[in-house]
Amino acid sequence: MATASTLPCLLKTFFSHHHHKLSLLSISRHSHQYLSTLSLHSSSKTRCFSSSSSTNAPSPQKNIIKILQQRGLVESITSESLQTVCTATPLKVYCGFDPTAQSLHLGNLIGLIILSWFSRCGHVPVALIGGATGRVGDPSGKTLERPELDVKTLENNVSCISDIVRKILGDDAVILNNYDWWKDVTFLDFLKNVGRFARIGTMMGKESVKRRLEASESGLSFTEFSYQLLQGYDFVHLFDKMGVSVQIGGSDQWGNITAGTDLIRKILHTDGAYGLTFPLLLKSDGTKFGKSEDGAIWLSSSMLSPFKFYQYFFNVPDADVVKFLKILTFLSLEEINVIEEEMGKSGYVPNTAQRKLAEEVTRFVHGQDGLEEALKATEALKPGAETKLDWKTIEGIAEDVPSFSMKLDQVLNYGLVDLSVSTGLLDSKSAARRMLKQGGLYLNNCRVDSEGRKIEVEDIVEGKVLLLSAGKKNKMIVRIS
Known part of the structure; x- marks a missing residue:
């Protein structure tokens, strides 16, 4: 029964x-x-x-x-x-x-x-x-x-x-x-x-x-x-x-x-x-849009940071960006047409359309606060950026940047050239000095001009971290334990 x-x-x-x-x-x-x-x-x-x-x-x-x-x-x-x-x-x-x-x-x-x-x-x-x-x-x-x-x-x-x-x-x-x-x-x-x-x-x-x-x-x-x-x-x-x-x-x-x-x-x-x-969201090559090397593109900030979400759309190929602006944003078709026309003109700044796509979609999913968090984290990846770093912003890029833990007494009054070598940011002191002379060594996005520069208390962001940069892409987060 x-x-x-x-x-x-x-x-x-x-x-x-x-x-x-x-x-x-x-x-x-x-x-x-x-x-x-x-x-x-x-x-x-x-x-x-x-x-x-x-x-x-x-x-x-x-x-x-x-x-x-x-x-x-x-x-x-x-x-x-x-x-x-x-x-x-x-x-x-x-x-x-x-x-x-x-x-x-x-x-x-x-x-x-x-x-x-x-x-x-x-x-x-x-x-x-x-x-x-x-x-x-x-x-x-x-x-x-x-x-x-x-x-x-x-x-x-x-x-x-x-x-x-x-x-x-x-x-x-x-x-x-x-x-x-x-x-x-x-x-x-x-x-x-x-x-x-x-x-x-x-x-x-x-x-x-x-x-x-x-x-x-x-x-x-x-x-x-x-x-x-x-x-x-x-x-x-x-x-x-x-x-x-x-x-x-x-x-x-x-x-x-x-x-x-x-x-x-x-x-x-x-x-x-x-x-x-x-329709399913497909790229111009016919493959499915929505996967990254790390897996699914989640809409929850606890499973994928607004920064990484933003970066995913910022890296959309030119061949797809206009289509995705139409599908994934609420911009008028007239505004999208203007963006498309600008892409074909000389003097077009690369990734301008992608930046607009990333901003609009991130705002829709994560709100204005999430977008601002993503933009601040994006700026944190740019040595020399004027954006003031805070601990939350640095944590926003932590998944994409290697980190090294040190005790406070190991960091204070430690020379930046030596620190860049001991953390693995650069291979040798000679490489660090060369990078410094070329204007490519940064502490918390501020260029280091002196070989004798040492770490001071006020350099440690909220008493928790330092961000070292050698050139545009080579970075290291130093966590203070």
Whole structure:
């Protein structure tokens, strides 16, 4: 006999482990009959999201779909009628984020940017954190089943991602956790109210399923095969209970998104739901944009400093920078065209366009404070820069600069020429003296002019560190232990 705990066993504890039986949240047959007011819960904040709240939002003045298309942010839409609908009334638009790590990464950034574009055009952005679907794992784009996360890790990831989304999108965004409605669903109710509307042939025809079956020797588990129904029902729930009529996602999410619009059509008997996908972020050579030598480009400052985030975009090739300015920033197309024209003129200062890209994206993700931190750390890499160094700024570049620990009494009154050799900054005293004479030896970004220069108390930044530089690129952080 199937019980309330059967579905969790089959879908990796996807539903609640509570021992009391709770019925599936009833689904209205008339999509326009929304609840007048609903309290929506995120991991750390409760927000009131009224079905009539859209009437108080600014009336959309621009065709958001056209804006996105002009910037290269639309891959496919389920119906061209969305072009008309989006200019007639404010919409509620959602994008899902599965909590597979403590932070979102660059691959998630376009979803946040498009949600922000909708918000700027008078619509309501909704970020759905997959506290439930994260327990199953989306097979899209994967050749192996995702590793299972324990509940504590998953809940921490949900909380961290919610904080990131709130910081980036601000208070205008609604942040939800789909575990809030899935935790009360039993396996039998799921089969009765959702499964009976799904057709195996259609599910097998989804690109994410076909690719997985072709690419993986281990095939596809029932758990992962069911993912499209779980995400599809999320759309049904959000559409019916909260008036969310548009779902966006990457191009690899097309099958999951259309699973939702199909379920809405069959269960709620309406064609009022829409899906939109955006292209994957690719470089001009066709390779995926969003990876570095050290791994993923995380959006959390605790996993990747604003400085390193900034530097990643600052080093984008010329061939890609205009495309990324259109996709990843909110600069007008006219302003971007001016930048592109300047790049082709003589006298163009190299990396000017990249600097603008890095500034705009870093500000969007990390805020003005994060951008200023990144700029200060960037200046710290330039010997002779006028920016006053502090301990936090030096720590911002610490991952990219070698360090050497010394006790305070080993540093005070120690000659800088000797220190540059003992720390390994330079190979010999003769090399240090030569560098000094050439004007290339720096202490805390200040040029050293005297061979007799010794370290004094006031040289030690906040009593913790020194920054030595030999030329433009050779640096050493001396930590005072």
